Amino acid sequence: QKEVEQNSGPLSVPEGAIASLNCTYSDRGSQSFFWYRQYSGKSPELIMSIYSNGDKEDGRFTAQLNKASQYVSLLIRDSQPSDSATYLCAVMGSYIPTFGRGTSLIVHP
């Protein structure tokens, strides 16, 4: 059984701070990793994908991947109240994704 683990939170950060969200996975053969944002009552929205070890930056978002440690993280710089949502980590096997249960992020003014 492939597993993806995330701290459920909530993670509370002040506006303007860096939010750090973490995810570990069990399948060492996994090659594709994704972060989705889900607002309450809405569907998941893809915000980052990462395939290689290291960092990938897109605007205020940075995804970090360490395959040796089986660890993926998402950093959100200059956090805004509009970033308050649940963040889902997903790991793709052969056409079959496994999602973590998500981390709730609260950005307070």
Added chain:
Amino acid sequence: NAGVTQTPKFQVLKTGQSMTLQCAQDMNHNSMYWYRQDPGMGLRLIYYSASEGTTDKGEVPNGYNVSRLNKREFSLRLESAAPSQTSVYFCASMQGQGNYEQYFGPGTRLTVT
């Protein structure tokens, strides 16, 4: 581009009734998926279709059937609804063939009484 569309948005069923949830995508994606999301349980895969003409069971297929009608459409059928099937259902699509980014529909909120 509408992306991934789902109908209906909301549905209330009585135990034992049947219904079909519809999903369509206009991104020419090869793969399509059905998930359910329950509080505290995250997204759980019900069925998926890696390509037109194929369907496979996911983590929680019992009580459901699917049809990949064509490349655009993938439906989910509940033959005899049970209260345990009360959930939010999401359809998603993915290009595949090296591109594994999934795009989700808006969801169907189903209540079975």
